[in-house]
Amino acid sequence: MSIRLRLLLSYTSMLIVTIVLFLVAGLLLSVAMTGDVSRIKNVYTSHYAVEPISPQEEAVYLDVKYYVKNQPDQLLNTKVLEELDHRLVPAEAGLFMRKGSTVLYTSTLASLRDQVSSLPPIETSNIKVRDTIHAADGRYFTYLKFDFTFPDKSEGSVYMLKEVSPYAEVTRSLLPILIGVLLLLLVLTNGLLHFLVTRSIVRPLLALREAAGKIKEGELNFEVNSEARDEIGMLSQSFEDMRKRLKDSVDVQLQYEENRKELVSNISHDLKTPITTIIGYVEGIRDGVAGTPEKLDNYLATIHRKAKDMDHLIDELFLFSKLDLKKWPFTFAVIDLERYLQDYAEELHFDMEQKEIQLIFTCPQQSGDGYPVMADWDKLKRVIANIVGNSVKCMDKSEKRIDIALLAVGEDCLVRISDNGCGMPDSALPHIFDRFFREDASRHSPGTGLGLAIAKQIITEHKGRIWAESELGRGTDIYFTLPRWKERSEEHNEAHPNYRG
Numbered sequence: 266m267s268i269r270l271r272l273l274l275s276y277t278s279m280l281i282v283t284i285v286l287f288l289v290a291g292l293l294l295s296v297a298m299t300g301d302v303s304r305i306k307n308v309y310t311s312h313y314a315v316e317p318i319s320p321q322e323e324a325v326y327l328d329v330k331y332y333v334k335n336q337p338d339q340l341l342n343t344k345v346l347e348e349l350d351h352r353l354v355p356a357e358a359g360l361f362m363r364k365g366s367t368v369l370y371t372s373t374l375a376s377l378r379d380q381v382s383s384l385p386p387i388e389t390s391n392i393k394v395r396d397t398i399h400a401a402d403g404r405y406f407t408y409l410k411f412d413f414t415f416p417d418k419s420e421g422s423v424y425m426l427k428e429v430s431p432y433a434e435v436t437r438s439l440l441p442i443l444i445g446v447l448l449l450l451l452v453l454t455n456g457l458l459h460f461l462v463t464r465s466i467v468r469p470l471l472a473l474r475e476a477a478g479k480i481k482e483g484e485l486n487f488e489v490n491s492e493a494r495d496e497i498g499m500l501s502q503s504f505e506d507m508r509k510r511l512k513d514s515v516d517v518q519l520q521y522e523e524n525r526k527e528l529v530s531n532i533s534h535d536l537k538t539p540i541t542t543i544i545g546y547v548e549g550i551r552d553g554v555a556g557t558p559e560k561l562d563n564y565l566a567t568i569h570r571k572a573k574d575m576d577h578l579i580d581e582l583f584l585f586s587k588l589d590l591k592k593w594p595f596t597f598a599v600i601d602l603e604r605y606l607q608d609y610a611e612e613l614h615f616d617m618e619q620k621e622i623q624l625i626f627t628c629p630q631q632s633g634d635g636y637p638v639m640a641d642w643d644k645l646k647r648v649i650a651n652i653v654g655n656s657v658k659c660m661d662k663s664e665k666r667i668d669i670a671l672l673a674v675g676e677d678c679l680v681r682i683s684d685n686g687c688g689m690p691d692s693a694l695p696h697i698f699d700r701f702f703r704e705d706a707s708r709h710s711p712g713t714g715l716g717l718a719i720a721k722q723i724i725t726e727h728k729g730r731i732w733a734e735s736e737l738g739r740g741t742d743i744y745f746t747l748p749r750w751k752e753r754s755e756e757h758n759e760a761h762p763n764y765r766g
């Protein structure tokens with residue numbers, strides 16, 4: 266059974282139950298008020314039967330009956346009538362008396378002087394003594410009357426009248442229509458509720474079904490939107506999260522696939538070039554092209570250089586793939602970065618002097634705690650060596666300079682390695698950390714294009730960031746950060762799952 270049908274059934278049954286309860290409540294109420302099941306049918310036609318008369322009205326009524334039977338002359342005495350009328354004032358009722366069509370007395374409270382025609386005909390058997398009259402001037406009165414015969418045989422009536430609200434009477438006369446309207450409203454409200462609830466439940470479910478169908482077909486480029494804040498909204502949100510996750514993993518898969526293809530093509534290309542050169546030179550030697558010992562030396566030196574390039578490429582590739590597969594374990598230990606860089610600069614000093622490069626290390630901010638970082642000693646060296654190696658390769662000025670600076674920035678230690686070399690164009694900057702990226706091999710000695718990719722892998726593993734700024738002709742600044750180590754050991758253990766220091 267569909268949700269729509271189930272909801273329709275539940276709403277209809279609620280509607281029926283409401284109507285039945287409504288009727289039973291009405292029935293019980295009227296039984297309680299009239300005390301008689303057989304009189305229920307009269308409740309509507311003569312509702313004043315259920316309204317008890319006041320003690321004053323009852324007393325005056327009994328007195329009137331007494332006068333009729335024993336002293337009918339008294340009823341012609343205005344003083345007596347005035348006294349009876351006065352007794353009715355607390356009950357907000359008034360006395361009225363007629364003889365035939367002549368008005369003998371009418372109370373000021375319920376004056377019916379010109380309304381005799383509105384009164385019911387005289388009926389001395391007094392079967393129906395209570396009812397309502399609608400006067401010709403629009404007023405409504407409830408009455409308790411007594412019809413009798415005067416000593417002169419003419420007929421007359423005594424009324425105890427009480428004016429009632431015309432609305433009550435109008436309501437009474439319109440009651441069947443009002444009840445009908447109420448029932449109609451009940452049915453319409455139920456119908457509307459059913460429509461709204463069904464729409465708010467079934468619509469998103471249909472949208473989810475459609476979304477599931479799309480996912481089944483492999484289509485993930487859409488959005489499951491739901492503004493509802495209820496369970497269905499939560500379900501839609503979970504569905505949307507699932508779609509996003511699925512899409513991300515498919516994208517990553519595609520990216521991996523793309524990377525793999527690119528990697529194979531780059532490796533093939535980078536190995537092919539030196540091998541072609543080596544083959545050419547070996548064939549040259551074999552064919553006797555290298556006739557002189559100098560030429561032979563030259564050929565062999567080129568073969569040796571190309572073979573070393575290949576060896577370097579394979580080493581770098583191997584390293585990069587180990588890093589990529591997380592197969593090169595990191596050995597983290599707390600290092601004072603200032604000391605570390607200072608030592609490293611001294612270590613490089615001789616080498617740099619040979620190359621006529623001035624390498625300067627500075628640490629302008631004095632930090633009380635030093636610059637402790639949790640790092641892998643050797644791998645960090647690899648990062649700096651790769652960056653400094655690039656600077657050396659790109660030197661094109663007569664006064665060559667490399668500056669290493671250590672700064673504290675927020676929670677991080679920032680290392681800046683600047684050179685005054687050839688720099689690089691803005692277009693190259695976003696790609697230099699990609700593997701196999703070489704901006705322009707002709708401008709300096711060619712490399713593998715893996716140096717900065719390896720540096721980035723290592724820094725990322727240290728939970729740091731690496732980036733570059735450069736200007737063609739001015740030089741290049743490479744920055745990397747390492748989180749400053751804090752005394753709380755659980756923090757760095759968590760930050761470095763490979764921590765074994």
Ligand SMILES: Nc1ncnc2c1ncn2[C@@H]1O[C@H](COP(=O)(O)OP(=O)(O)OP(=O)(O)O)[C@@H](O)[C@H]1O
Pocket residue numbers: 581651654655656659684686687688689697698702703704705711712713714715716717718740741
């Ligand atoms: N200091 C620098 N000055 C100018 N260009 C740079 C500098 N550092 C990097 N580059 C550019 O970024 C590219 C990528 O550098 P990366 O170190 O990854 O590769 P590589 O130096 O070509 O190869 P490898 O480091 O393996 O020998 C370089 O080819 C060069 O174009």
Ligand SMILES: [Mg+2]
Pocket residue numbers: 651654655712715716717
């Ligand atoms: Mg390099």
